[in-house]
Amino acid sequence: MISIKKLSFSYPKKPRLCEEMDLELGEGKIIGLLGMNGAGKSTLMRLMAGLLKPVSGEVKFQEISTFDRAVSFLNQMIFVPEKVSxxxxxxxxxxxxxxxxxxxxxxxxxxxxxxxxxxxxxxQRISNLSFGQQKKLQIAIGLSTGAKLLLFDEPTNGLDIPSKSTFRRVLSGSLQEDQTMVISTHQVKDIENLVDQIIVLDEGKVKLHADLEALENQFVFSQGPQAPEQAVFVESHLLGAQYITRQLEGERISGGSPDLELLFNAVIAGKLTGEFLSTQNQVTHE
Incomplete structure (x- = not known):
């Protein structure tokens, strides 16, 4: 669906936001794109949409360069930006x-x-709609286009709690097998139990790109009065600790769906990376 190879990008007189980035996004997935403020989430979305030209490397949709803005691409892509116009x-x-x-x-x-x-x-006249209602209008249009690639940048910003619940409900299970949705957000809780894959950006690199099902098979996300010594990552709080531990071979433990906020913090802290997961996969299959 989307192929990104050796992608580098920067705005004039500013540090590079993407550095030799490689990424492959397949069909039938809802993908959460996470990163700290300034990590380049919106920029990557605009590169996927063909609104920005790479400094080097390529971004392709089904072998079509997105920056060429071919009609065959535009007819199959919808980009809903954070600030609606x-x-x-x-x-x-x-x-x-x-x-x-x-x-x-x-x-x-x-x-x-x-x-x-x-x-x-x-x-209703659009001028009479609140910002949140205008945002919901754009989301409704995006979900109705039938486009193969849906790019939503911070879609839940400006939505009240009931609207966020409605957004998750209408999105859950609505994606067709030939569609791909990328949701960029810093409000991690808004997309929990919704996404199939997660991408974490940091320092111009993809620090993690993983299926949540694979993460659940490899790790336990849990909490308790005290974290075990073998925990991969720990966050302490007043009532104890939240932590991530490895699944023990032959002892499958159900820790529920991965806690995306805890996962994100672990990746940013350098405790979970793509390289780490690759190593774990090698160990598991040996």
Whole structure:
């Protein structure tokens, strides 16, 4: 689906945000893109969308360079930025009647259902919508395009708690086998139990790209009064500690779904990396 090879990028007179980055994203996955502020999450999303040109290397969608902005690519990609910009003089239904013509697979019935889920009325003027409602409008459009590649940058920013719950509900199980969704966020809890894969960016590098199922098979994410000595990563708090330990061979322990916030902190601290996971895989299969 998306192939990134030897990608480097920087803005003029600023440090590089991507440095010789390699990444492959397959179909049928919801991928969480995590990183600290300034780590380059939004920049990577814009490179995937073809809105920025790499300094070197390549970003391809099904062998098409994204920066070429070919019609065949644009028809299969939707990018929902963190800061929405919509024509406020139009009504919602007028806006979508224009937007849908750019996507041959646009599902108007699904769009209207999502509007209902998000409690937005079609004949409302966009200027009368709050920022959160405008954000939900863009999300509803994005999910209705039928695009193969969906890029959502901080989609839950500006949403209240019920809207976040609705976002997770409508997204869960709605992705088709030939679609890929990348969600960039710093609000890790908003995408827990939703994503299939996780990517952690730090210092211009991909520090981790892993399936959550594989992580669950290799590690236990738990908490208690005290962390065991063999813990890979520990975070202490007033009531004890949260920690990550390795699964013992032949003793599968259920620790539930990986705690993404704990996982992210472990990666940033250098306790869990792609290299570490590769080593664990080698040990497991020996």
């Amino acid at each position: 919509v024509p406020e003089f139009l009504k919602v239904n007028e806006y979508v009647s224009i937007y849908k013509d750019f996507y041959t697979g646009f599902d108007l019935e699904r769009f209207e259902k999502l509007l209902s889920e998000f409690q937005i009325i079609g004949n």
